[in-house]
Amino acid sequence: MPSNVVSLALNGIDAIKINVEIDTANAIPAFEIVGLPDAAVKESRERVKLALRNSRLYFPIARLTANLAPGGVKKEGPIYDLPIAVGIMMLEGRIDPNAADKSAFVGELSLDGRVCRIDGVLPMTIGAMKMGIERLFVPYDNAREASAVAGIEVYGVKDLNELYDHLLGHEKIEPTESVPFEINDPSEILGDFSEVRGQDSVKRGLEIACSGFHNVLMIGSPGSGKSMLAKRIPTIMPPITFEEAIDVTQVYSVAGLLSENSPIVGIRPFRSPHHTISPVGLSGGGKVPRPGEVSLAHHGVLFLDELPEFQKNALEILRQPLEDGQVTITRVGGTITYPCDFMLVCAMNPCRCGYLGHPTRKCTCSELSVTKYLSKISGPLLDRIDLHLETAPVPYEALSSKEAAETSKRVLERVNRAREIQKERFKGTKTRFNGRLTSSQIREFCRLGEKENEVMKNAFERLSLSARAHDKILRVSRTIADLDGKSDIEVKHILEAISYRSLDRKYFSA
Ligand SMILES: Nc1ncnc2c1ncn2[C@@H]1O[C@H](COP(=O)(O)OP(=O)(O)O)[C@@H](O)[C@H]1O
Numbered sequence: 001m002p003s004n005v006v007s008l009a010l011n012g013i014d015a016i017k018i019n020v021e022i023d024t025a026n027a028i029p030a031f032e033i034v035g036l037p038d039a040a041v042k043e044s045r046e047r048v049k050l051a052l053r054n055s056r057l058y059f060p061i062a063r064l065t066a067n068l069a070p071g072g073v074k075k076e077g078p079i080y081d082l083p084i085a086v087g088i089m090m091l092e093g094r095i096d097p098n099a100a101d102k103s104a105f106v107g108e109l110s111l112d113g114r115v116c117r118i119d120g121v122l123p124m125t126i127g128a129m130k131m132g133i134e135r136l137f138v139p140y141d142n143a144r145e146a147s148a149v150a151g152i153e154v155y156g157v158k159d160l161n162e163l164y165d166h167l168l169g170h171e172k173i174e175p176t177e178s179v180p181f182e183i184n185d186p187s188e189i190l191g192d193f194s195e196v197r198g199q200d201s202v203k204r205g206l207e208i209a210c211s212g213f214h215n216v217l218m219i220g221s222p223g224s225g226k227s228m229l230a231k232r233i234p235t236i237m238p239p240i241t242f243e244e245a246i247d248v249t250q251v252y253s254v255a256g257l258l259s260e261n262s263p264i265v266g267i268r269p270f271r272s273p274h275h276t277i278s279p280v281g282l283s284g285g286g287k288v289p290r291p292g293e294v295s296l297a298h299h300g301v302l303f304l305d306e307l308p309e310f311q312k313n314a315l316e317i318l319r320q321p322l323e324d325g326q327v328t329i330t331r332v333g334g335t336i337t338y339p340c341d342f343m344l345v346c347a348m349n350p351c352r353c354g355y356l357g358h359p360t361r362k363c364t365c366s367e368l369s370v371t372k373y374l375s376k377i378s379g380p381l382l383d384r385i386d387l388h389l390e391t392a393p394v395p396y397e398a399l400s401s402k403e404a405a406e407t408s409k410r411v412l413e414r415v416n417r418a419r420e421i422q423k424e425r426f427k428g429t430k431t432r433f434n435g436r437l438t439s440s441q442i443r444e445f446c447r448l449g450e451k452e453n454e455v456m457k458n459a460f461e462r463l464s465l466s467a468r469a470h471d472k473i474l475r476v477s478r479t480i481a482d483l484d485g486k487s488d489i490e491v492k493h494i495l496e497a498i499s500y501r502s503l504d505r506k507y508f509s510a
C-alpha cells in the first residue's frame with residue numbers, strides 16, 4: 001500500500017496542494033523522486049534517508065518511489081523533505097494513516113533529523129487554511145510566522161523523532177499560540193518630519209501624496225533635503241493594518257527576509273534600492289523566482305533616489321507594476337504574480353551639475369546636457385507621477401530657526417481624515433485611494449462645476465498642459481478637496497493641483 005501525505009507548493013504567493021505518494025517495490029534498493037522536481041528536491045533523497053536513519057527511524061531496503069502530484073506543477077526547494085519522511089514513516093501501517101488526516105507537512109531536514117527553517121511559510125499557511133486543511137506541520141522556527149493565520153492549527157516541529165511520537169499519539173506537540181500583532185512606529189527608525197526645516201510647500205505636497213497615495217517626484221539641487229524628506233514619508237502614512245501586514249509579510253516570507261524574532265512585518269515598507277539595481281532586482285524574477293523591490297515595497301514606499309542614474313531598462317520595467325499593482329514574471333512552464341501596490345517616490349537633481357534654477361549658484365550644464373539628463377527618465381514612468389515638487393535650497397534663517405516645525409503625528413491626523421473620506425467613497429469598489437482612480441471613476445468622482453471647468457480650461461490653454469496632465473490634476477484636486485473636508489472640488493483645489501504640474505512645462509515639455 002502506498003502512503004499519501006499532503007504538502008504544499010507556491011506559485012508566487014499562491015499555494016497549491018501537493019500529494020506526496022510513496023511506494024515500495026521488492027527490487028534493487030533505490031530511491032527516486034518523480035513529478036517535476038528541481039535539483040534541490042532531488043537532493044531530498046539523501047537528506048531524507050540519512051535523517052531517518054540517524055533518527056533511528058525506519059528506512060526500507062527496497063526500491064522507493066516518491067511521486068509529487070500534480071506532475072504539472074514545478075516543485076522547488078527543500079520543503080518536501082518533511083512530507084517525504086512522513087510518508088516513509090507511514091509505510092506498511094507503521095503509523096495510522098488517520099494520524100495525518102486533514103494535515104499538511106512542509107520542512108527541510110538536516111542529516112541528523114532536525115527540521116530546518118524554510119521560506120514562504122506564511123502564504124502556504126494561508127493557502128492551506130483556504131483548502132480546508134486543519135493542521136499544518138512546519139519547522140519550529142517558522143511556527144510563529146504561520147501562527148498569524150486564523151482557522152488552522154500550526155505545529156512547530158523540531159525534529160523527526162518528535163513528529164514520530166506525535167503521529168503515533170505517544171507524546172503530542174502542542175499547537176503554536178498566535179503571536180500578538182505589533183505595529184512599529186516608523187519615526188523611531190526613519191526620523192520625524194519636524195526635523196526637516198523649511199520646505200513647507202514640499203511637505204504640503206507630500207501630505208497630499210500620502211493622503212491619496214499619489215506618486216511623486218522631487219526635483220531640487222543637492223543638499224536641499226530630498227532624501228531626508230523621502231525617508232520620513234512613512235511617518236505621515238497611516239500605520240499598517242493587520243490585513244496589510246499579512247499581505248506584506250507573505251512577500252517577505254517568500255523572499256526569505258523574515259526572522260524568528262520578527263515573524264510579521266509590523267511597519268509600512270520603505271524600500272530605497274541603489275541606482276545600480278538590475279531590472280530583475282527591481283521587478284522580481286530570477287532562476288528561483290524571488291519578489292523584487294517593487295513587491296517588497298507593497299503597501300509602502302518605493303524610493304528611487306537620483307532617478308536619472310538608474311538603468312533605463314530598469315525604469316521601463318516599472319511601467320506594468322505601476323499600472324496593475326501587481327507584477328507578472330514569465331518563466332518556463334508558466335507565469336507567477338507578486339503583489340506590488342506601492343507609492344512611488346522619486347528624487348532627482350534638475351541637471352547633471354544640480355544647480356539649474358538655483359537662486360545663487362550658476363548652472364554649468366549646456367542646454368543639450370540638460371535635455372540629455374532629463375531624457376533618461378522615460379515618458380511612461382513620468383506618466384504615472386501625479387505630483388512634481390520642487391525643493392528650493394533652505395535659507396539659513398529657516399535652518400537655524402528655533403521655531404518647532406510640525407511633527408509627523410500632526411500631519412498624519414490630517415492624512416487620516418482624508419483617508420477616511422476615501423474609505424467611504426470607495427466602499428464596495430476595488431479602489432482604495434484617489435491616486436488610483438481610473439478614467440471612468442474620475443468622471444464619476446471628480447465632477448467640476450461651471451466655474452471650476454472654466455478655470456481648468458483656461459489653465460490648459462495658458463500653460464499648454466498636455467492631455468495626460470488632465471486626469472492627474474483631477475485626481476490630485478480630489479485629494480486636496482478631501483483634505484479640505486469639501487465634497488465638491490473647488491477652484492482653489494484645482495489651482496493648487498496645477499501648481500504641482502508646473503515642472504511639466506519647465507523641464508519636460510510633454
Ligand atoms: N530642510 C532641511 N532641514 C534640515 N536639514 C537639512 C535640510 N535640507 C538638508 N539638510 C541637511 O543636509 C543633508 C543633506 O540633505 P539630503 O536630504 O541628502 O539632500 P538631497 O537629497 O536633496 O541632496 C541632510 O542630511 C541634512 O543634514
Ligand SMILES: [Mg+2]
Nearest residue numbers: 226227305347
Ligand atoms: Mg539625496
